Amino acid sequence: MILVNGVETDSVQATDRGLAYGDGVFRTLRIQAGKVRCWARQFSKLEADCAVLHIPCPPRSVLSQAVISAADAEPDCIAKLIVTRGNSMRGYAPPLSPTVTWVMLTAPVPPTLQRRRKDGVKLRLCETRLGLQPRLAGVKHLNRLENVLARKEWTCQETAEGLMLDAEGYLIAGTMSNLFLVRGNRLYTPDLSRCGVAGVQRARVLDCAQALGITVNIGQLRLPDLLAAEEVFLTNSVIELWPVQEFEGKHWPSGSLAVTIGEWLQEHDD
Amino acid sequence: MILVNGVETDSVQATDRGLAYGDGVFRTLRIQAGKVRCWARQFSKLEADCAVLHIPCPPRSVLSQAVISAADAEPDCIAKLIVTRGNSMRGYAPPLSPTVTWVMLTAPVPPTLQRRRKDGVKLRLCETRLGLQPRLAGVKHLNRLENVLARKEWTCQETAEGLMLDAEGYLIAGTMSNLFLVRGNRLYTPDLSRCGVAGVQRARVLDCAQALGITVNIGQLRLPDLLAAEEVFLTNSVIELWPVQEFEGKHWPSGSLAVTIGEWLQEHDD
Numbered sequence: 001m002i003l004v005n006g007v008e009t010d011s012v013q014a015t016d017r018g019l020a021y022g023d024g025v026f027r028t029l030r031i032q033a034g035k036v037r038c039w040a041r042q043f044s045k046l047e048a049d050c051a052v053l054h055i056p057c058p059p060r061s062v063l064s065q066a067v068i069s070a071a072d073a074e075p076d077c078i079a080k081l082i083v084t085r086g087n088s089m090r091g092y093a094p095p096l097s098p099t100v101t102w103v104m105l106t107a108p109v110p111p112t113l114q115r116r117r118k119d120g121v122k123l124r125l126c127e128t129r130l131g132l133q134p135r136l137a138g139v140k141h142l143n144r145l146e147n148v149l150a151r152k153e154w155t156c157q158e159t160a161e162g163l164m165l166d167a168e169g170y171l172i173a174g175t176m177s178n179l180f181l182v183r184g185n186r187l188y189t190p191d192l193s194r195c196g197v198a199g200v201q202r203a204r205v206l207d208c209a210q211a212l213g214i215t216v217n218i219g220q221l222r223l224p225d226l227l228a229a230e231e232v233f234l235t236n237s238v239i240e241l242w243p244v245q246e247f248e249g250k251h252w253p254s255g256s257l258a259v260t261i262g263e264w265l266q267e268h269d270d
Numbered sequence: 271m272i273l274v275n276g277v278e279t280d281s282v283q284a285t286d287r288g289l290a291y292g293d294g295v296f297r298t299l300r301i302q303a304g305k306v307r308c309w310a311r312q313f314s315k316l317e318a319d320c321a322v323l324h325i326p327c328p329p330r331s332v333l334s335q336a337v338i339s340a341a342d343a344e345p346d347c348i349a350k351l352i353v354t355r356g357n358s359m360r361g362y363a364p365p366l367s368p369t370v371t372w373v374m375l376t377a378p379v380p381p382t383l384q385r386r387r388k389d390g391v392k393l394r395l396c397e398t399r400l401g402l403q404p405r406l407a408g409v410k411h412l413n414r415l416e417n418v419l420a421r422k423e424w425t426c427q428e429t430a431e432g433l434m435l436d437a438e439g440y441l442i443a444g445t446m447s448n449l450f451l452v453r454g455n456r457l458y459t460p461d462l463s464r465c466g467v468a469g470v471q472r473a474r475v476l477d478c479a480q481a482l483g484i485t486v487n488i489g490q491l492r493l494p495d496l497l498a499a500e501e502v503f504l505t506n507s508v509i510e511l512w513p514v515q516e517f518e519g520k521h522w523p524s525g526s527l528a529v530t531i532g533e534w535l536q537e538h539d540d
Contacts, residue, residue: 002284002285004284009284010283010284010285011281011282011283011284012281012282012283012284012289013280013281013282014272014274014279014280014281014282014373014375015272015280015375016289017418018289019282019286019288019289019352019354019373019412020296020350020352020412020414021292021412021413021414021415021417021418022291022292022412022413022414022415023414023415023418026290028360053415053418053419054422078360080360082289082290084289085418089377090298090348090350090375090377091421091446092414092417092418092420092421092445092446093421093422093425094418094421094422096425103284103289105284105285105360107359107360128405129403129405131401131402131403131406131465132401132402132437133399133401133416133437135398135399135416135419136401136415136416141415142289142290142291142292142415143291143292143413143414143415144290144291144292144293144362144413145291145292145293145323145406145411145412145413146403146405146406147291147362148287148291148293148323148355148362148364149323149405150362151361151362151363151364152324152363152364155363155366167402167403175362176361176362195401
């Protein structure tokens with residue numbers, strides 16, 4: 001199912017600024033048993049990301065209606081919601097009062113999700129680094145060439161995800177997921193104030209940690225921190241939580257904190 | 271006129287990776303008296319930029335045909351040529367054998383061009399900085415949010431262009447143009463190995479300088495270098511060459527080297 005501004009169609013205007021400049025933001029939603037997971041939080045993040053780019057976010061009621069139609073039509077799927085600054089004349093200057101475009105696309109749930117949640121995944125190190133851009137850091141915008149180039153570095157299906165470092169060698173995230181390390185019953189996750197996407201699922205893990213009384217350190221982490229971790233896991237709204245089983249030759253047995261947090265994420269919906 | 275893969279239409283697939291991730295490149299062409307300016311060089315740059323992203327470039331014969339139709343229909347216009355990695359399933363992983371999308375859009379020539387070439391322009395300093403990303407530097411790709419945010423910093427029509435610095439404060443370029451400084455009969459232009467777009471017109475200025483025996487220094491430049499310059503000018507394929515008349519309170523009289531180079535660019539077509 002594809003909706004563009006509420007209309008079922010498979011196309012967008014060729015003059016859309018989303019295509020021209022990546023001038024927009026997006027969200028990836030999990031629809032399960034006919035319901036959108038964590039919709040309130042997803043919408044808030046969409047709204048916040050739009051605000052960073054000064055793009056007017058479509059009203060919540062409009063987008064809620066769209067995700068409800070998607071969930072009615074496909075009760076178990078992935079939905080992607082894109083909001084762009086809409087059409088404009090040629091040139092970078094954004095229109096003063098843009099008429100935004102929103103696109104909702106559904107896709108099947110990857111068949112490997114469950115197994116990977118249970119068995120853990122193989123992670124590799126990407127050569128493509130994330131450039132530092134504090135102005136856009138944390139935002140899930142449409143300028144994602146770095147992620148594409150990083151994901152292009154491997155084709156082997158056994159490797160589930162690639163780890164990206166920033167230009168200075170700090171750990172940032174997977175190509176499509178956020179990263180957590182466990183050591184001494186503490187959680188460690190990279191600071192994302194200079195690059196990376198601060199995902200909804202990452203925020204949920206931070207809330208979970210608070211609820212369970214687990215201390216979290218958000219800061220600058222390097223490869224030795226990862227290699228010294230007792231547990232490593234990845235999160236996003238589709239995978240929820242994947243424990244890392246292997247990274248560049250180093251192996252981890254399944255860890256208890258990943259299991260606890262994974263269960264918490266599944267049981268809660270906010 | 272809008273052509274998508276050779277077909278007259280005003281839309282592209284909503285699943286195009288150009289929209290999803292900015293996964294593509296583009297060129298802006300000047301069509302004048304029914305001919306495309308510097309087409310050989312424009313195509314070579316498109317091909318080179320595609321190669322950096324591992325996107326197969328459409329054949330020159332196909333794109334030549336498209337720009338010829340545009341020039342026949344609108345003998346005096348701006349044409350924009352976009353090439354994306356085409357459609358794919360959800361996710362960053364690019365298809366192994368992508369079927370690329372190309373889009374050609376025409377637009378009117380801005381009415382201010384000639385006057386600004388003659389009288390010079392007002393340049394302002396942008397707050398938005400360019401992040402350093404050597405992997406994508408020089409390439410005119412579709413991830414242009416930094417340029418959009420920089421261009422959004424002013425609406426006053428009197429200001430023609432904004433100057434962008436990189437994260438470390440080095441001069442890089444205008445939001446849509448390359449930058450040149452003149453001092454002691456030498457040309458200075460920023461090194462673009464860490465960010466920025468190495469435009470076709472910039473390459474032509476370098477060729478012009480060689481033809482005229484003018485020494486060019488490509489390197490790291492800062493604001494004091496700009497303020498100490500005897501002439502400052504901006505280039506791109508639409509504006510060709512705009513002398514900078516004013517930058518943040520500092521004024522320049524019209525300079526002779528900008529005139530000489532501007533005439534050379536107009537007289538030559540390679």
